[in-house]
Amino acid sequence: MSEVTKAPDFKVSRFQLGSLVTNLPFPAVPGPERVNQAAEFRAPSASDLGTPRFFAMQLDEVMLPNEPLITVTSSKNIVKTVVAGGDFTVKEIIGADDWQIKIQGYAVKEGNRAQAVASSLVPQDYPEEWLRRLVMLYRRNRQLEVKCQLLTYFNISSLVIENIEFPAIAGASDHFAYQISASSDESSLAKLLRKK
Numbered sequence: 001m002s003e004v005t006k007a008p009d010f011k012v013s014r015f016q017l018g019s020l021v022t023n024l025p026f027p028a029v030p031g032p033e034r035v036n037q038a039a040e041f042r043a044p045s046a047s048d049l050g051t052p053r054f055f056a057m058q059l060d061e062v063m064l065p066n067e068p069l070i071t072v073t074s075s076k077n078i079v080k081t082v083v084a085g086g087d088f089t090v091k092e093i094i095g096a097d098d099w100q101i102k103i104q105g106y107a108v109k110e111g112n113r114a115q116a117v118a119s120s121l122v123p124q125d126y127p128e129e130w131l132r133r134l135v136m137l138y139r140r141n142r143q144l145e146v147k148c149q150l151l152t153y154f155n156i157s158s159l160v161i162e163n164i165e166f167p168a169i170a171g172a173s174d175h176f177a178y179q180i181s182a183s184s185d186e187s188s189l190a191k192l193l194r195k196k
Contacts, residue, residue, distance in 0.1 A: 055150040057103065059159075060140075062133050068105030070150055074098070099154055099184040107131070108175045125174040131166075134178055138164045143185040156184045
């Protein structure tokens with residue numbers, strides 16, 4: 001039996017199937033690496049309202065109010081080819097889309113709630129400052145650094161806001177609802193490191 005020689009700078013993988021052992025002329029596939037792993041984020045354990053926090057979220061320097069609800073989704077790009085005469089399709093996975101993040105929450109004015117003044121166009125207890133902060137985040141036409149323990153599980157450390165919505169709430173003068181739709185935005189450096 002001849003001995004297998006290997007080229008310089010080229011690793012040979014050992015493969016075993018049952019009692020058959022052979023050396024394959026290509027390198028072993030390394031295990032999964034987490035190149036772009038987001039840093040762990042720990043927020044204060046209680047919100048300004050005294051309610052417990054589980055997955056608080058911070059966008060750039062703004063800690064979102066009252067711990068919003070976070071929904072994370074993704075989908076794969078799959079090309080389906082119909083086989084002539086068959087009752088099935090051949091699926092080819094091209095890749096995966098960015099993570100889609102939906103953030104839903106309520107903003108309430110911080111501090112003591114004042115009585116609304118009848119002559120005022122805007123009630124005194126309306127959380128106007130929170131509205132300005134959220135609009136400011138939306139108007140930043142760049143990726144935002146995100147800190148949220150839930151998103152670290154998906155290796156998401158930055159995102160881009162695509163859409164913001166302030167749905168109407170009947171009879172609400174001291175709070176408002178908001179909904180942000182965003183997608184994950186991986187840095188180009190992390191993408192280059194992953195290709196290497």
